[in-house]
């Protein structure tokens with residue numbers, strides 16, 4: 153089954169919340185864990201126990217694994233495998249983007265059956281040109297996976313690039329959105345090419361109505377965005393929008409039941 157179909161099923165069953173696994177040094181400390189690959193593993197596997205089978209989508213942030221070298225990457229591989237075994241979709245947050253010929257190698261790593269880092273989807277950066285992502289989009293289509301392409305990011309520095317207006321009068325973000333929409337044309341209910349639009353962006357200022365794909369909305373929680381902000385940015389019924397939260401949920405650890413309850417509480421907030 154295609155990624156967009158699997159995602160639609162998963163959110164129907166568990167709600168739209170995407171929980172991030174971001175093992176920040178401060179969180180390892182707060183959980184009483186050592187700042188090494190062993191501490192990382194304990195942290196990440198506690199998250200798998202808490203969220204696997206209980207939320208639609210989990211997003212491990214690759215940077216916090218890579219910082220521990222090859223042992224950290226091995227933990228990321230285990231997290232991907234264990235979450236997939238639990239039935240929870242995995243979005244590997246690696247924000248890859250490069251010239252097409254190198255992109256093909258990233259696509260092999262993150263979007264191809266048999267690769268230990270391949271979850272169900274990966275985050276991509278389109279700022280070498282949307283077309284440079286084609287090898288990843290092809291690999292995703294071939295293997296039933298998805299991608300989430302940065303459009304309007306949650307950080308304040310993003311807008312000077314993403315809201316810049318090109319020669320055709322469209323903002324850079326709108327041209328990314330339009331390119332993703334073309335790839336999703338005809339998909340039902342959701343295409344496999346998602347976008348990232350931060351919950352913190354304030355006035356949306358772009359048109360997402362033809363996307364026919366999912367929208368990951370980070371910035372919810374620790375970066376300050378609230379449910380009211382989500383509604384202000386995306387409208388009331390949030391169709392296809394996946395609010396993403398990491399630290400605001402993870403601060404409830406290290407007890408896995410408390411972590412799960414925190415995720416359920418956010419889910420209920422989103423339903424109100």
Ligand SMILES: O=C(O)c1cc(=O)[nH]c(=O)n1[C@@H]1O[C@H](COP(=O)(O)O)[C@@H](O)[C@H]1O
Pocket residue numbers: 172174213245275304305306307348349350370371372373374375396397398399400
């Ligand atoms: O692609 C992302 O997930 C992402 C895009 C964006 O615009 N802003 C953003 O915060 N993120 C990621 O989402 C997570 C946010 O974490 P919290 O602020 O702790 O909820 C981090 O892993 C970020 O790297």
